[in-house]
Amino acid sequence: MIRIPRGTQDILPEASSQWRYIENKLDELMTLYNYKEIRTPIFESTDLFARGVGDSTDVVQKEMYTFKDKGDRSITLRPEGTAAVVRSYIENKMQGNPNQPIKLYYNGPMFRYERKQKGRYRQFNQFGVEAIGAENPSIDAEVLAMVMHIYESFGLKHLKLVINSIGDADSRKEYNEALVKHFEPVIDTFCEDCQSRLHSNPMRILDCKVDRDKEAVKNAPRITDYLNSESKAYYEEVKDYLDELGINYVEDPNLVRGLDYYTHTAFELMMDNPNYDGAITTLCGGGRYNGLLELLDGPSQTGIGFALSIERLLLALEEEGIELDVEDDFDLFIVTMGEEAERYSVKLLNNLRKHGVKADKDYLNRKIKGQMKQADRLNAKYTVVIGDQELENNQIDVKNMATGESETVKLDELVNFFEK
Numbered sequence: 001m002i003r004i005p006r007g008t009q010d011i012l013p014e015a016s017s018q019w020r021y022i023e024n025k026l027d028e029l030m031t032l033y034n035y036k037e038i039r040t041p042i043f044e045s046t047d048l049f050a051r052g053v054g055d056s057t058d059v060v061q062k063e064m065y066t067f068k069d070k071g072d073r074s075i076t077l078r079p080e081g082t083a084a085v086v087r088s089y090i091e092n093k094m095q096g097n098p099n100q101p102i103k104l105y106y107n108g109p110m111f112r113y114e115r116k117q118k119g120r121y122r123q124f125n126q127f128g129v130e131a132i133g134a135e136n137p138s139i140d141a142e143v144l145a146m147v148m149h150i151y152e153s154f155g156l157k158h159l160k161l162v163i164n165s166i167g168d169a170d171s172r173k174e175y176n177e178a179l180v181k182h183f184e185p186v187i188d189t190f191c192e193d194c195q196s197r198l199h200s201n202p203m204r205i206l207d208c209k210v211d212r213d214k215e216a217v218k219n220a221p222r223i224t225d226y227l228n229s230e231s232k233a234y235y236e237e238v239k240d241y242l243d244e245l246g247i248n249y250v251e252d253p254n255l256v257r258g259l260d261y262y263t264h265t266a267f268e269l270m271m272d273n274p275n276y277d278g279a280i281t282t283l284c285g286g287g288r289y290n291g292l293l294e295l296l297d298g299p300s301q302t303g304i305g306f307a308l309s310i311e312r313l314l315l316a317l318e319e320e321g322i323e324l325d326v327e328d329d330f331d332l333f334i335v336t337m338g339e340e341a342e343r344y345s346v347k348l349l350n351n352l353r354k355h356g357v358k359a360d361k362d363y364l365n366r367k368i369k370g371q372m373k374q375a376d377r378l379n380a381k382y383t384v385v386i387g388d389q390e391l392e393n394n395q396i397d398v399k400n401m402a403t404g405e406s407e408t409v410k411l412d413e414l415v416n417f418f419e420k
Helices: 013-032 046-052 058-063 082-091 137-153 169-189 192-197 202-207 229-245 310-319 339-354 368-377 388-393 411-419
Strands: 043-045 065-068 074-077 102-111 123-132 159-165 263-272 280-290 302-309 330-336 359-361 380-386 395-400 406-410
Touching (some): 013 102, 013 123, 013 310, 043 082, 046 058, 046 074, 046 082, 082 102, 082 123, 123 310, 137 159, 137 229, 137 302, 169 192, 169 202, 192 202, 302 310, 330 339, 339 359, 339 380, 339 388, 368 380, 388 395, 395 411, 406 411
Parallel strands (some): 330 359
Antiparallel strands (some): 123 302, 263 280, 280 302, 380 395, 395 406
């Protein structure tokens, strides 16, 4: 028996209505912030992610689905969305658009070869936002406010926004030197990944899942102590905006995020629910990336963004017992008696649907009782029973399934009844 690949999932009709509800709500929220949708290919040149995400990251070293195509080109299924959006920005010369900054959002499948866990899949759906072309603390605050708005709009309350500044290139250089000096005496007690990254990207040691609880990590130098005056001023202004917006946050100097292209503002949103075993789960994360465009041979522009997993959002809703207001009913179920009524119902259904009426009928030749049970299972608002008498008299009783009351309507005016 052929089975679904490990780390993937079938989203069945019962669940897909929730996905559609979430996606529609996200689309509506993006219009409030003037962000436009962008759709990039599911696969890209491997070099895009090697350069854009970073050679030293787990994503590039361990998790990418990479293959050679028939032209012997190295192709990778996209593991994240930012690099592809930035590539599109550069390739399509969006910096020439007079409407700056360019505000974009995306929603689609991503692929990472990693160990399957609850809420984490090898094919997962990521929604993300990118604002490119403005280095301004107010847009950093706008993106953070948007993150909170999204999760609060779904009814989530136990949220914890964690922020940090990674500083500019000069600050990071000085900080990296301090980290190398700090970790060198004990690096042989760390995992192989940390050892290999000590000189190439020491900040990644702070983000290591294996060694994060070591004393050397807990006592490591803090990036905030190495910020130059410009980076400090930028960070303080972002926090001032958050204070003015009434957005609560917690500062974590060890928050560095997992990708190489971040600078200045970095953040994660956690679910902090005391009723769920004290668990704190990362729901989404992001930050500012100054230099990523130039790294990909683009113009000297800056950006900020974040990404969230739809799977993790659904898991958070489940853990907090929040049910989405998903409409799973429809307007009319047609019950038929006899061959003539069956033939008539096909034409009637077609006409109803063309006029925007959600309608269905029986296809299994059930008896009336079975057809009515099917109408109940489908949450039909109304039912009609069509037989020889109804066809002859051109009249039909429309039954309201909630109240049990019926209203007599001319059969050839049924469409008008529902339109009203």
